[in-house]
């Protein structure tokens with residue numbers, strides 16, 4: 001088969017050919033890595049048309065609303081699998097056999113405790129610190145416990161770091177919550193499921209056990225699955241870029257947590273609930289819809305729109321179903337849900353949202369579920385970070401395991417001053 005190529009006509013340089021690389025799914029890419037030798041760079045702030053890496057982990061077709069992890073549709077995984085099985089799949093490319101799953105489970109349970117000295121880090125934070133601020137600090141701090149013994153060039157060390165992160169991040173997440181409300185930390189319990197253990201660490205108190213409701217446990221596990229990975233988003237790209245220098249993986253994941261925190265990314269679920277509370281009642285929706293369309297008003301409908309999905313987010317479909325299951329089980333009649341459902345209907349019919357393909361995203365429903373479970377809004381993004389940790393480490397591992405991987409080093413279009421003379425302060 002003739003090699004496919006793209007030809008670029010450059011001023012003063014004539015025509016230059018670049019190979020086109022074929023993906024197994026989705027867009028092909030023009031390999032412009034040699035363009036610099038012709039005296040040009042490409043310019044694509046925000047990575048609107050730039051593939052930053054090659055990956056075999058997750059595929060998204062935003063136009064058709066498809067999300068596949070290692071080839072498996074997200075709806076199938078959410079319905080038939082469990083979060084830990086999805087973790088294994090993301091890390092190892094295949095679904096585990098029973099024996100592999102049992103070994104993986106044992107590995108995960110071996111690492112659920114954090115070093116007791118970590119408690120001292122918590123005590124340094126203000127009582128009212130945002131749990132995401134605490135998470136940036138304490139996950140990064142884990143690097144101090146596992147640095148000298150960690151050689152990222154060794155496969156066994158990379159895997160161990162991945163297991164430790166998947167095991168310990170829920171413990172740290174629950175500790176962040178307990179600290180923020182002034183309650184004692186609850187240690188992990190390895191006789192519980194991954195989701196059950198997290199709920200127990202969040203809600204049990206030394207004076208009283210927490211009874212795990214299986215519907216809530218399943219919903220929690222689903223929230224974890226639906227947030228497990230999403231290819232090259234801002235936080236995953238941050239983890240890859242930080243890791244490309246060979247940095248400690250715990251520090252790289254802390255960088256990912258920082259990137260996730262923003263309201264345009266993982267912070268949207270918290271922002272969405274705050275917005276629903278601000279709207280307050282169905283009759284006030286038109287006012288907020290109007291504001292979201294006003295170019296002079298920075299307000300956006302939180303939980304709507306996505307950089308990649310220009311169709312219904314397939315995670316939102318599953319989340320919507322789970323949302324109803326949880327509210328029915330808990331017999332909650334939440335006025336915020338009425339606002340959310342009405343908002344969803346109006347936005348799905350409104351020509352502004354239809355034409356711009358702004359559908360409800362996963363954060364729109366996950367916030368409502370978490371509120372019903374009793375999780376405070378400040379913990380929503382922490383739970384996103386907990387779930388996404390596996391995606392981050394899977395991408396970090398994949399990058400380091402690719403032959404000839406290079407440190408990430410974007411270039412720029414410089415538009416500042418050209419060389420000029422320094423003026424002493426009295427002459428300025």
Ligand code: CMC
Nearest residue numbers: 263264265266268292300301302303304305306307356361
């Ligand atoms: N409400 C009102 N208008 C919107 C919204 C919104 N939520 N989102 C996009 N638009 C408009 C935007 O004003 C722009 O209009 P125009 O073309 O007239 O200038 C157009 O739609 C395209 O928007 P964009 O900002 O160029 O699109 P983007 O791909 O850069 O942004 C986004 C994607 C998710 C940041 C954006 O849709 C947004 O801010 N949504 C609300 C926040 C949110 O829910 N984020 C969670 C994303 S899902 C979780 C995750 O993966 O992190």
